[in-house]
Amino acid sequence: xxxxxxxxxxxxDADGRARNARPRDxxxxxxxxxxxxxxxxxxxxxxxxxxxxxxxxxLLAAGRPFHAHEVFEDAWKSGPEDERALWRGLAQLAVGxxxxxxxxxxxxxxxxxxxxxxxxxxxxxxxxxxxxxxxLAGLARWARELxxxxxxxxxxxxxxxxxxxxxxGELH
Numbered sequence: 001x002x003x004x005x006x007x008x009x010x011x012x013d014a015d016g017r018a019r020n021a022r023p024r025d026x027x028x029x030x031x032x033x034x035x036x037x038x039x040x041x042x043x044x045x046x047x048x049x050x051x052x053x054x055x056x057x058x059l060l061a062a063g064r065p066f067h068a069h070e071v072f073e074d075a076w077k078s079g080p081e082d083e084r085a086l087w088r089g090l091a092q093l094a095v096g097x098x099x100x101x102x103x104x105x106x107x108x109x110x111x112x113x114x115x116x117x118x119x120x121x122x123x124x125x126x127x128x129x130x131x132x133x134x135x136l137a138g139l140a141r142w143a144r145e146l147x148x149x150x151x152x153x154x155x156x157x158x159x160x161x162x163x164x165x166x167x168x169g170e171l172h
Contacts, residue, residue: 089118
């Protein structure tokens with residue numbers, strides 16, 4: 001016996017996929033229905049690489065790494081095959097910062113290190129250290145240092161104070 005009433009109450013599209021319309025806070029955590037959340041990032045947006053970097057940087061600076069991760073995820077899914085590992089690694093850095101800001105030290109450190117490894121590996125394989133003006137070596141260093149501090153009990157981190165600067169010479 002199916003429980004059609006329960007599925008009708010869920011927030012799903014016509015194909016049954018979750019729509020995630022529940023309001024969220026600045027770190028992507030769900031809020032109670034009816035609560036004012038922060039604006040969501042539209043999904044599936046195709047941006048130029050420079051637009052991706054600029055939008056993600058603005059979101060990081062505003063303390064919204066979860067939303068920056070969604071921007072990087074769009075680039076990872078829509079970009080050229082040979083850049084997908086780069087954008088995926090950047091998305092992992094942003095979601096690692098998200099977890100660290102939520103107080104999830106284990107998950108935050110793990111994702112920060114995974115993202116650092118991914119961008120460093122992409123840089124090494126491609127021989128490009130500044131794609132689209134980003135300082136990949138600096139980002140990897142920032143992520144590893146933050147991961148270590150989080151593991152040592154830094155507690156939830158301030159996502160604004162800890163946000164990386166994606167461009168050369170702009171990192172913490």
